[in-house]
Amino acid sequence: MQWFDALIQGVLLGGMYAQYALGMALMFGVMKIVNVSHGDLVILLSLVGISLASSFGLGPLAVMAALVPLAVGLGWLLQKAVLNRVVGEDPLPSLIATFGLSLALQNLMLQIWSANSRSLPGGGIESRSVQIGGIYIGLLPVIVLAVAVALTWGLDLMLKRTRFGRALRAAASDVEAASMTGINPRAVYASATAIAVGILGFAAVFQSLRSTVAPADGGAQLIYAFEAVIIGGMGSVWGAFLGAMVLGVAQAIGFRIDPGFGVLAGHIVFLLVLATRPQGLFGRA
Numbered sequence: 465m466q467w468f469d470a471l472i473q474g475v476l477l478g479g480m481y482a483q484y485a486l487g488m489a490l491m492f493g494v495m496k497i498v499n500v501s502h503g504d505l506v507i508l509l510s511l512v513g514i515s516l517a518s519s520f521g522l523g524p525l526a527v528m529a530a531l532v533p534l535a536v537g538l539g540w541l542l543q544k545a546v547l548n549r550v551v552g553e554d555p556l557p558s559l560i561a562t563f564g565l566s567l568a569l570q571n572l573m574l575q576i577w578s579a580n581s582r583s584l585p586g587g588g589i590e591s592r593s594v595q596i597g598g599i600y601i602g603l604l605p606v607i608v609l610a611v612a613v614a615l616t617w618g619l620d621l622m623l624k625r626t627r628f629g630r631a632l633r634a635a636a637s638d639v640e641a642a643s644m645t646g647i648n649p650r651a652v653y654a655s656a657t658a659i660a661v662g663i664l665g666f667a668a669v670f671q672s673l674r675s676t677v678a679p680a681d682g683g684a685q686l687i688y689a690f691e692a693v694i695i696g697g698m699g700s701v702w703g704a705f706l707g708a709m710v711l712g713v714a715q716a717i718g719f720r721i722d723p724g725f726g727v728l729a730g731h732i733v734f735l736l737v738l739a740t741r742p743q744g745l746f747g748r749a
Contacts, residue, residue: 469599470716476602478712479609480674482705483667484685485692486615487660489704493693494623495636495656497551498559501566503686505661508569509535509668510677511577514584524586524669532665539661543654551653566682573679581681584672608670612705615663620701622659632656691734697744706746 484506491497512534513527522530546565550557592603623629634642635649642649671677671685688711696707711730718729737745 466720467717470720471713472599472601473605474713474716475709476605476609476712477716478709479605479612480667480670481688481692481711482612482616482708483608483663483670484689485696485704485708486612486619486701487663487667488689488693489696489698489701490619490656490660490663492690493698493700493704494632495551495653496555497547497653497657498555498562499547499660500559500562500686501569501682502562502664502689503682503684504566504569504573505535505538505682506664506668506671506685507677507679507682508573509538509665510584510672511573511582511679513669514582514672514677515577517584524584524589524673527584528666528669531669532662535665535668536658536662540654540658542661543657544650547657548650548653570679570682577679579678579680581676581678582672583676584669586673590673604670604673608674611666611670612708615666616701616705619659619663623701628652628655688730691730693744695734695737695745697746700744700746703744703746707744710745 484503488499488502491499491502509531513531516522516530517524517527542565546561547558550561586604589607590602590604593600594603595601623633631642631647631652632655634645635647635652639649642652667685688708692708692711693704694707695710696703696705710733714733715726715730719726721729
């Protein structure tokens with residue numbers, strides 16, 4: 465029973481990682497933009513949400529309603545002001561630019577919020593659970609997983625069924641050919657980055673409800689998002705989602721083996737996938 469419980473808890477944990485990974489899947493897997501500041505944006509949005517809640521007495525839903533549009537605007541500004549100037553066939557310029565942005569964001573957050581950790585009050589939802597058999601399932605992780613499924617489905621549908629999705633995939637495949645058909649790659653990329661960072665607005669609220677956040681925590685979110693995308697397979701939104709499930713289950717089983725082995729178990733699974741199937745578990749060779 466304990467291993468089945470670990471499987472369930474791992475899938476629920478994977479729902480949180482999937483929300484980190486979706487934006488990474490869109491930027492890194494589709495647009496080939498390496499955004500090293502990905503995790504720091506999650507933490508920045510989390511701290512802004514916590515400040516909004518404490519200043520105006522807002523609940524989690526109200527914070528999310530304010531934070532997601534803010535995240536969309538931040539993503540659009542990031543692409544327009546920074547990434548459009550360095551995007552190209554070579555991923556190195558975008559990596560360097562976002563690495564500098566990551567350092568700047570960390571120092572900015574330290575100046576504003578200090579190094580103390582804090583969390584978003586959820587009115588008790590973060591501690592509620594239901595018992596099914598001998599397994600306790602938290603209400604908040606179930607909500608996180610449901611939102612992750614909805615976001616994944618919506619993002620996949622957008623990429624495959626909408627005119628914008630086709631334009632994005634065309635621009636990511638060949639910028640010059642897409643420009644010749646009337647597509648403005650810079651405008652398309654700005655909208656895509658706005659969507660990618662907008663998804664982090666959901667992740668930021670749930671992350672600050674599940675645990676405490678501090679300005680130095682961005683690196684962990686970046687690693688989990690990156691590992692989920694690589695495990696699932698680049699270029700696949702559902703692959704990133706399933707990669708997050710694999711990562712969450714690996715960590716949950718690792719925690720059951722030894723409390724200090726959980727995070728390391730996820731890293732080991734990532735390295736095994738990278739060594740044996742570099743295209744990812746659900747990617748094409």
